[in-house]
Amino acid sequence: MSAVTDVAPDPAATPPQSAKLVNLPNALTVLRLLxxxxxxxxxxxxxxxxxxxxxxxxxxxxxxxxxxxxDGMIARRTGQVxxxxxxxxxxxxxxxxxxxxxxxxxxxxLPWWVTVVILVREVGVxxxxxxxxxxxxxxxxxxxxxxxxxxxxxxxxxxxxxxxxLATARWWVMAAAVLLTVLSGLDYVYRAxxxxxxxxxxxxxxxxxxxxxxxTGTRTDTAA
Numbered sequence: 001m002s003a004v005t006d007v008a009p010d011p012a013a014t015p016p017q018s019a020k021l022v023n024l025p026n027a028l029t030v031l032r033l034l035x036x037x038x039x040x041x042x043x044x045x046x047x048x049x050x051x052x053x054x055x056x057x058x059x060x061x062x063x064x065x066x067x068x069x070x071d072g073m074i075a076r077r078t079g080q081v082x083x084x085x086x087x088x089x090x091x092x093x094x095x096x097x098x099x100x101x102x103x104x105x106x107x108x109x110l111p112w113w114v115t116v117v118i119l120v121r122e123v124g125v126x127x128x129x130x131x132x133x134x135x136x137x138x139x140x141x142x143x144x145x146x147x148x149x150x151x152x153x154x155x156x157x158x159x160x161x162x163x164x165x166l167a168t169a170r171w172w173v174m175a176a177a178v179l180l181t182v183l184s185g186l187d188y189v190y191r192a193x194x195x196x197x198x199x200x201x202x203x204x205x206x207x208x209x210x211x212x213x214x215x216t217g218t219r220t221d222t223a224a
Contacts, residue, residue, distance in 0.1 A: 025075035026085050028067040032092040035064055040099050043159060048107040051161040058159045064096050065152050094122055100155045110158055114178055118151065121185040128192045135199035138191050147180035 042057035072089065075081045098119055104110035132138065154177040157170035 020080075021082055021084055023075075023080045023082070025071040025078075025080050026082060026088070028071035028074075029085060029088045029092050032064045032067045032071075033088070033095060035060055036092075036095045036099050039064065039096070040103055043100070043103045044106065048109065054159060054161045058156055061096070061100060061156055061159055065156075068093055068096075090126055094126070097122065097151070097155070100159065104155070104158050110174070114174065117178055118181050121181050125185060125188050128188060132192045132195050132199075135195050138188065138195060141184060141187055141191075143180060143184040143187055147177065147184045150180055151177040153177075 039057055039060045042053045042060060045053045048054060068089075071085075075085055101110065101115040101118055105112045105115045129138075150173065154170065154174040157166075157173055162170060
């Protein structure tokens with residue numbers, strides 16, 4: 001299966017269209033950013049001891065995750081991908097997920113190493129996207145999509161004030177999320193390196209270097 005596709009799975013990997021800045025997908029992205037401090041307040045209020053606040057925090061988190069699913073889908077299907085959306089969408093995602101993970105660790109509900117592993121992977125993949133953007137787009141793999149679903153479910157379960165068997169079960173869901181996070185991250189690194197070496201841009205640069213010959217000591221394309 002090809003690692004590169006012409007149809008990107010999210011706005012950040014989709015060429016911008018001639019769309020208006022003010023549109024529904026961008027509004028959903030901004031809304032997701034705006035609810036992050038509200039979510040943080042509900043989660044951390046009274047050191048997380050108020051069960052009602054935790055339920056409300058779960059609801060806000062769930063609704064924000066839904067907007068993440070639909071803003072990208074609407075933008076692609078209606079041709080409303082903008083430069084703002086490409087930039088703001090991943091920022092909103094990382095802000096929401098990062099706030100949830102850090103908040104849970106601050107409340108001692110989630111080990112800090114879990115938060116660090118997940119956030120390092122998420123930030124690392126974002127950096128890799130910029131590293132390969134001139135060479136092409138790496139489509140989201142099934143593992144990456146499964147990671148997103150399981151990770152969101154695990155975080156939601158940890159936000160809820162669960163006890164007993166359900167509290168034990170959520171640990172296993174988070175363990176699966178961490179495993180998928182690491183494996184999908186390694187897969188992304190492999191595909192990014194492969195793309196940098198085999199893209200049309202890389203091939204043109206290699207051909208230009210061969211044409212220049214070893215005696216010139218010059219490179220005609222340093223961008224690759």
